[in-house]
Amino acid sequence: MPQTLLFACDLSAENRAAFARAVRLAVDNGARLDVLHVLDPHLPHQALRDLEDAVVADMERTLQDLREDYALPEPEVLIQTMTGEPYAEIVREAHERKASLIMLGTHRKRGQPDLVGGTTLARVMRSAPCPVFSVSHSPDQPWRDILVPVDFSMAGRQVLRQALTRFPEACLTLLYAWDIPGEHELASNSDYARWRDSELAGLRRQLEREVDALLDELGDVPELELVLEQGDPDEVLASRLRRLPPDLLALSNQYRRGRDHYNVLNEQLLADPHCDLMICRAW
Template identity: 25%
Template sequence: MSDRFKVLIPTDFSDCARNALAHALYLTKRYDGEIHLLHAVELPTIAVTDMPPDMFDIEEERALERMEDLLEEHAVHQARTSRVHTAVRPGKPTEPAAEVILDYAEDAEIDMIVMGTHGRRGARRLLLGSVAEQVIRGAECPVFAVRETEKAWPLPSVDTILVPVDFSAGTDDVINEAIDLAGHYDAAIRLLHVVDIDTYPHYGIAVDPVIELAEKTAQAARKELEKIADRITVGHLAVFVSVERGHAASTISEYAVDCDVDLIVLGSHGRSGLDRLLLGSVAEKTLRMAHCPVVVVR
């Protein structure tokens, strides 16, 4: 069994998926990792009269040829090393693409999934119920989500990683993933806590006490962030700490733009918990609004 870092790139050959492949190839180079390129063929549940009996075989051959073209385009010659794997799997309404991707990730013991936020059907933003959202909420490993607007190649360097911190149970996992990525990218880390204005009720409370409570919360958050920063800087990574007030997702997205952030790493669920079948509202909104790729950690 290989102990290399395994990256799965689902592709439907859309521009967004091509951008995701470029990011994944750069990432696997940093990790000296293993590439798994996967395409799910959509097959009808009921046979069509003029549908060839070997339809999957035909589509599989086409998909493998297109995968080869993609890899050659990025100078990944499958020449053929054990570090590059291509696979085509059948998909149908009873087993949609997301399930095919998740099953493959589990079977191949994938360490990270890198995929576009939307595919050939198109969508202005990541929509609830899309393949990407279903994969993000179901994956056991981190998912690196790439927007269609991302530059495909050559990739911009990842110099700054933003880590929104809400001090929930999964915070350590998010921090550790960010540290790992920052080490491979040689990037600085920005820790951000947002004092969400929605958490402070205004009914029956004077303005001054609310402001005072928010200030105390911000001060306490900064102290906790500084403790985390002290732990991270032991590894000689540059770490910056910020506390902002506002709506969590929009504040995270605006901060990312203002600070020229190249990558956001955040948890799939926050302090509210939620069932594993749901994606936390802050994570979902950030995925929709962020100008850069987002890594979602369960």
């Protein structure tokens, strides 16, 4: 059975890059592309019928324009509208269609992380049964350089597995944030420095064994680089994105655990994306 890629289209200008990326992925993977737009169910019935025809026509025109702009072949496409709460309908349709991924454009509240949590994008990312891609960059650039923060939790392993299997020709950077007790107070002490370096060498060996064990399960894998950086995981990731933004950042939907043990997406990443995002469920 061919894969189904679900693209949630909101007809905005910000959606164009995601739409084109979805078409490219569908073609490359021999998948069917289901393009979905969710309408407001509270509109009058006649208005809904008229709007549905207009929306479908607009999505068809956009698809044709994107194929011409980016010289894309035509994939198998199903364009539909439905009514309801956008995030709930997107998640439900992903379940029913057994979608292998959901593609959305970036949200329009850039630079406003306090407003991100209730957006359709953030709510879909928290609840989707499959990886969710948020795309804001040009589809002309392949996802060759992929950054995967790792902690080897169950959620982290799932993200790494998804990245390894979906992008076998990419270069993956595995970023591990470490924090050894006494570093800030004793870093200048030579005895401590030797002990710390020994601990870090042991940590790297342990992480390499973890990676090798996963690679043995998967067979053919992409090029990998393991990077250890000191600091809080969120700060280490933010610094890396500023210095060396990848093509794609792969995270779990439980990546960040706040002080109150409340699992949330890192809303700053959604508010100010340095790259495209892939968010995976924790299992």
